[in-house]
Amino acid sequence: MGSCLSSRVDSDTQLHAGASSRYVGSDGRVLSSRRLLPASSVPLTPRGENEILDSATLNSFAFNDLRIATRNFRPDSVLGEGGFGCVFKGWIDEHSFKAAKPGTGIVIAVKRLNQDGSQGHKEWLAEINYLGQLYHPNLVKLVGYCLEDEHRLLVYEFMPRGSLENHLFRRSSHFQPLSWTIRMKVALGAAKGLAYLHSPEAKVIYRDFKASNILLDSSYNAKLSDFGLAKDGPMDGQSHVSTRIMGTYGYAAPEYMATGHLTAKSDVYSFGVVLLEMITGRRVMDKNRPQGEHNLIEWARPYLANIKRRVIQIMDPRIEGQYTMLAALRATSLAVKCLTVEPRNRPSMTDVVKALEQLQDSREPGSVKAEAVQKKQRKFGNNEATKRRAGSYPRQSTTPVNT
Known part of the structure; x- marks a missing residue:
């Protein structure tokens, strides 16, 4: 699995009491600089699908299909990492939802629960039960999940520009x-x-x-x-x-x-x-x-x-x-x-x-710089403005450029 499932600390990783990276609040309380989670995580014990709320839109994936879809969870497929575990890029067939060859079918993001992770089954279940019931253009779409033996994974729509x-x-x-x-x-x-x-x-x-x-x-x-x-x-x-x-x-x-x-x-x-x-x-x-x-x-x-x-x-x-x-x-x-x-x-x-x-x-054309230039130009008076209008060159756009 490479370094993705290692014990390195990142911006979403729990710091237990006594960890070195801390801040002290104004009231004297010691606060973690990272995600604030309870020191004891929910134990990863087998649970049934009866905990998952019914949702007609969610697919139940086999672990082997997701393993193949992500090319065996290869390190070069990693999209990101958090306290939950790693997120991998994968491909599935748009009709059967089985694993597809890279570059074909639907691109997905597969989040795999780190078995040593701090969030555990409770948070994995919360993701399913909320995103399986909530639908909005500004919420990421949950495609499905995998609950097989000790494996717990979530399958999302792929967001190409990342975070x-x-x-x-x-x-x-x-x-x-x-x-x-x-x-x-x-x-x-x-x-x-x-x-x-x-x-x-x-x-x-x-x-x-x-x-x-x-x-x-x-x-x-x-x-x-x-x-x-x-x-x-x-x-x-x-x-x-x-x-x-x-x-x-x-x-x-x-x-x-x-x-x-x-x-x-x-x-x-x-x-x-x-x-x-x-x-x-x-x-x-x-x-x-x-x-x-x-x-x-x-x-x-x-x-x-x-x-x-x-x-x-x-x-x-x-x-x-x-x-x-x-x-x-x-x-x-x-x-x-x-x-x-x-x-x-x-x-x-x-x-x-x-x-x-x-x-x-209410966006107005122009920027802070453009406004200063326009003020300076107005000082030249109508004569100079007439000369500018007589020119045949198009005006330079002052609309902000999107990246």
């Missing part, structure tokens, strides 16, 4: 910086996915919203993935759900970290973190940055307190000139509202969707 995290933070020729236009498109799609989960139709709290869980299709449409930590929302008039603290450090809402009380507004806070990551191009936690800049929220706080004057200072320099000042202010102001400490003062995800739709609908 938002890779596009924002990986420095390689494969991941060019996303344009401002694409970032706002991704933000809107992800917001629509969360709004659906919070709707009366679904009533689900996602609980692990972060850049690595937002996957992109070939047209940069965003889809939420990884529902292992999702929870049913409050029922019977309750205001919150009480749970063990689980999620990823930096993205989890402060009131949830302090009390274990989970609400839909906890997801709204996490959305605000990711939106700020998209605006700044910075990870929420990055120990490779200079002292005082490790925590994105703390670093940005002085700038966010005076957005109108200082918004340019937090914008990702890689997309300089691709946005209007108005767009930058609106997007950053929305992030600030989502990050409000008091949960009841945060907007609902429905309101967030409306704000992002208005941001896209």
Whole structure:
């Protein structure tokens, strides 16, 4: 299996008590810098398919078919890795759903539970029971599962552009910086996915919203993935759900970290973190940055307190000139509202969707640079404007270029 199923620690791997990579909160609590999961995982014992909710759309795969489809889970088929295990690229026949030759049939992503993993059967089952019942354009599609002896696998639609995290933070020729236009498109799609989960139709709290869980299709449409930590929302008039603290450090809402009380507004806070990551191009936690800049929220706080004057200072320099000042202010102001400490003062995800739709609908031609040029040009007066109109060359487009 190569290094994929080794014990290396990554951004989604549990750190047990006493692990070396830790942060200390303002209240003195020791918090993991990674995914916050209970030290004891659910034991991987054989369970029957009677635990899986009925779903007419899910296929039950044989382990051997998935083994062949992924070329025996070869290391060069690995798409990603998390606390659950590795995700492999594979191919199946579009009619029989049996293994197909590479490059033929339907491309799939196969997530294989690491038998030594920290999440275990409970989270594997949660993925099936949520994604087997929930349907929305901004949720990744679960094609089926495999439950055979000790093997537990999930089969998803393949998302060719990978995760938002890779596009924002990986420095390689494969991941060019996303344009401002694409970032706002991704933000809107992800917001629509969360709004659906919070709707009366679904009533689900996602609980692990972060850049690595937002996957992109070939047209940069965003889809939420990884529902292992999702929870049913409050029922019977309750205001919150009480749970063990689980999620990823930096993205989890402060009131949830302090009390274990989970609400839909906890997801709204996490959305605000990711939106700020998209605006700044910075990870929420990055120990490779200079002292005082490790925590994105703390670093940005002085700038966010005076957005109108200082918004340019937090914008990702890689997309300089691709946005209007108005767009930058609106997007950053929305992030600030989502990050409000008091949960009841945060907007609902429905309101967030409306704000992002208005941001896209009101896009004006031109960028920060273009606006400065236009102001300078107006000083030349009508005479110079007449000369420009007399020229036969087409005007250069100032519409932001998509990547």
